[in-house]
Amino acid sequence: MSELDAIELHDGLIKSVNIDFETGSGAYYSSPDSRQRATAALFFEGVESVSQTLSVTDVRENATAGNINYWVPGDIGGVTYVYVVNGCIAVTAKSVRFDAGVVRP
Numbered sequence: 016m017s018e019l020d021a022i023e024l025h026d027g028l029i030k031s032v033n034i035d036f037e038t039g040s041g042a043y044y045s046s047p048d049s050r051q052r053a054t055a056a057l058f059f060e061g062v063e064s065v066s067q068t069l070s071v072t073d074v075r076e077n078a079t080a081g082n083i084n085y086w087v088p089g090d091i092g093g094v095t096y097v098y099v100v101n102g103c104i105a106v107t108a109k110s111v112r113f114d115a116g117v118v119r120p
Contacts, residue, residue, distance in 0.1 A: 019088035019113055026081030028052060029074060029099065041083070045115065056117040059095070061109025069102025076100075088113075 027043035042052035074082045077100045088111055089095035095111050097104040 024083045024086045027083040029082055053115055055115045058112040059106050059108035064107045067104040069099050073101045074099055
């Protein structure tokens with residue numbers, strides 16, 4: 016189990032995804048007892064492929080409650096899956112990094 020596997024994104028928020036396919040930002044609960052979401056960003060380096068299927072309407076409608084169901088961080092050179100309301104984003108990259116407290120446009 017990696018450090019990333021310990022981060023719980025259930026009911027997190029996707030606030031933006033940049034089409035450069037290297038960075039995404041949002042907010043998450045840093046612990047099960049947290050009452051407020053903390054900002055964060057995902058950084059992908061060496062992106063080889065991106066695949067997504069989701070309902071933009073559903074993601075927007077759940078932006079307050081949380082539109083991320085959960086995620087499965089990829090191993091080195093593997094696929095990271097972010098499961099959202101009625102969809103999934105899959106990124107194959109050489110590395111993925113989670114930076115808490117980072118805000119991206």
